[in-house]
Amino acid sequence: MPTTNDNEFDYQAYMRHHPPECDQLQRGVEAREQRRDMAKSKITIRIDSDILDQFKEMVPDGQGYQRLMNQALREWLEAQGIKGSLRRFLRI
Numbered sequence: 001m002p003t004t005n006d007n008e009f010d011y012q013a014y015m016r017h018h019p020p021e022c023d024q025l026q027r028g029v030e031a032r033e034q035r036r037d038m039a040k041s042k043i044t045i046r047i048d049s050d051i052l053d054q055f056k057e058m059v060p061d062g063q064g065y066q067r068l069m070n071q072a073l074r075e076w077l078e079a080q081g082i083k084g085s086l087r088r089f090l091r092i
Helices: 011-017 029-037 049-057 065-091
Strands: none
C-alpha cells in the first residue's frame, strides 16, 4: 500500500483498491431494530462538504450515508491493524 511516509496510512489509495460495498447495507424494519439495539455513541463531527456529498451519492436517496461512513472508518481501522501486524511480522 503506498504511503506518504512510514507512519501515515494512504486512505485514498486504500479506498481505490477496496471500495465500500453499498449493496451490503441493510434496510427495513428489522435492520432498524438491530441498529437501535447496537451500542452506538451520538457525536457531533464536522465533515468537509465535498466528502459528505460523496458519501450521500453512494447510497439511494442519501439514506444510510452515516452507516456507510461508519463502515469506511471501521475498514480503515481494520486496515491499520493489518498494516501493523504485517510490519511486526516482516521485522521478525
